[in-house]
Amino acid sequence: MTHSITQQSDIPTGVNRQRRRFLTTATTVVGAIGAGAVSVPFIMSWMPSERAKVAGAPVQFDLSQLEPGRQVTIEWRSKPIFVLRRTPAILKRLDQETHLSNLRDPDSDVTTQQPDYARNRYRSIRDEYFVVIGICTHLGCIPTFRPDVAPEDLGPEWIGGYFCPCHSSRFDLAGRVFHGVPAPTNLVVPPYHYKTDTLIEIGVDPSA
Numbered sequence: 001m002t003h004s005i006t007q008q009s010d011i012p013t014g015v016n017r018q019r020r021r022f023l024t025t026a027t028t029v030v031g032a033i034g035a036g037a038v039s040v041p042f043i044m045s046w047m048p049s050e051r052a053k054v055a056g057a058p059v060q061f062d063l064s065q066l067e068p069g070r071q072v073t074i075e076w077r078s079k080p081i082f083v084l085r086r087t088p089a090i091l092k093r094l095d096q097e098t099h100l101s102n103l104r105d106p107d108s109d110v111t112t113q114q115p116d117y118a119r120n121r122y123r124s125i126r127d128e129y130f131v132v133i134g135i136c137t138h139l140g141c142i143p144t145f146r147p148d149v150a151p152e153d154l155g156p157e158w159i160g161g162y163f164c165p166c167h168s169s170r171f172d173l174a175g176r177v178f179h180g181v182p183a184p185t186n187l188v189v190p191p192y193h194y195k196t197d198t199l200i201e202i203g204v205d206p207s208a
């Protein structure tokens with residue numbers, strides 16, 4: 001816009017020509033200002049604010065901080081993300097036939113609940129680390145992390161998992177929902193990938 005105005009006013013060779021150029025320039029300036037003024041609201045409406053960009057930005061987590069059997073909760077897009085380091089004993093329990101028969105969707109057949117690369121036995125890229133959105137698929141409460149086996153309040157069948165305190169939905173440590181609870185589907189696995197051997201980035205697909 002500024003560039004074209006400078007070019008038009010640089011070469012005056014006579015009064016009439018100068019006047020014509022001035023009028024041309026003035027028209028161009030007014031036109032440019034008018035177009036600019038009109039376009040600003042549109043630009044502002046589709047340009048995400050810095051705050052929105054930060055709120056939607058991917059988040060990273062260094063897995064080397066996490067001890068076996070421990071879980072951390074980090075925030076991504078205002079949602080709690082559970083990152084759990086599963087032990088060989090946990091993985092073994094998740095795979096028992098008797099346990100699988102208690103689950104509504106043991107093979108992640110509901111494809112909306114995880115990316116394709118997490119549609120496997122443990123619903124994760126690597127068996128050891130489980131990444132999941134910590135929001136119950138019933139009405140959105142945050143399930144509690146209960147890795148203990150057969151605690152008194154959850155009964156002898158409990159092999160460790162997530163328990164939703166709102167209406168008692170149960171999920172295992174792969175986020176798979178049990179039969180007979182209000183939650184209809186498994187917990188949601190967010191998009192994520194490994195940036196390095198120990199650094200994950202949540203909010204970005206591996207193929208991106």
Ligand code: FES
Binds near residue numbers: 138165166183
């Ligand atoms: S919100 Fe979790 S069981 Fe209802």
